[in-house]
Amino acid sequence: MTQKYAFTTVFSESGEVLRDGDRVRRILTEEEVAVVKAAAFEDGQASETARAAQAQADAVRAVASQMQLIFARLHDESETLRAEAAELALAAAGKIAGAALERHAADTVAALAAEMMSELRGEPRLSVHCAPELEAPLVELLGEVASQCGFEGGVTVRGETGLTGADCRLEWRRGSVARSGEEIEARLTELVGKWLEQEPDDRPARNSAPGEAGAADTHAA
Template sequence: MTAPQKFAFDTIFDGEGDVVFSTPRPKRLYPAEEVEQIRTQAYAEGEQAALAGMAALQAQALAQVAEACRAALPGLAGVAHAHREGSAALAQACGRAIADAALDRFPDAPLRAALAALAREIEAVPRLVVTVAPELLDGLEAALAETAQAVGYAGAVQLRGEAGRARGAFTLDFGDGAAAFDPDTAAARVAAALDAALAAEGLHAEPLVPGADPVPAES
């Protein structure tokens, strides 16, 4: 059974018939000024609610954008690193092509440069033995004599040809020491040094965004 509910009277009279309590009834008629006031207040409340909702949506959208950026940065760092590796490989290929073309046109240039760099080491030795590829022997004797004279070397220069040497490769033997150059070996050393630098740098290169910390590599 449900508990009985006390009946509530809308209007209560006293013993003399006067009204002592009356339940307020909904207002049915409003003056124009009051209607305008209610409308203005309702519009302001609605506008505030809409602005609050928009601000919440904006904050949520910004949070989602920030999270997406954080998730994308490791991938972007990987792409940037791959780009650096590709750029380095392209630079090596271009450098090798330029070096090969320079050796084709000036095959004795590295040897001349070596003699100039070693001028003080060889100035007192009586004989300098130069070993090159056989195809470089033609015309090289006069060029070496000219270079030796230019650097002040007064000893004898002896040329030797050795099969199997790379184009532009040579060895300088001056008794107490020696110097050698091989373009293939030099290119391999440059490539190895560049690969080591890229490997050491990894994904910890300069920030993708100025002022930001480098993106750590994913484990």
């Protein structure tokens, strides 16, 4: 015969109530309580560590993003400053060179003529076109230059409207050579522009010039 379970009060050996009718009270030992506390503490620590790590990671990402923006800004400003410095240097060099050539225009033309006479000793004639104000001084100067270079051909000097300063044009039977301050300046500007377009790592060393412009262009006849 099945006996119904009686929900009566149950006592422990020490006399404490373990179950009182329909209510059940569980008693934990001190060791069990310590284990539960330790587990809860570890869970809490792990959660705090995870939150701290996440916060640090977010902070690092934010700093990295800001640094990228700063570096990009600095790169743009550096390129702008580099271009402005190059333009300023080019303008200053042009003014200095222009002033020097104006002061020594006749000597500059004579130097170019001397170079050509040394290479054209077999030519019967060399024509030198220059600024009108240089015609008279160059007639005397080029006579001495021809003698020094061993050039036995005839040398004619003609002042030409439109040529200024040390601008000149030398002609002989099979060719000609011209020197123009504007053309040299244009070539320098082009070289500086190409230099600025290069990446910094591809540019020549700081003690090297971005390029050198020749003093004249030779056109074959």
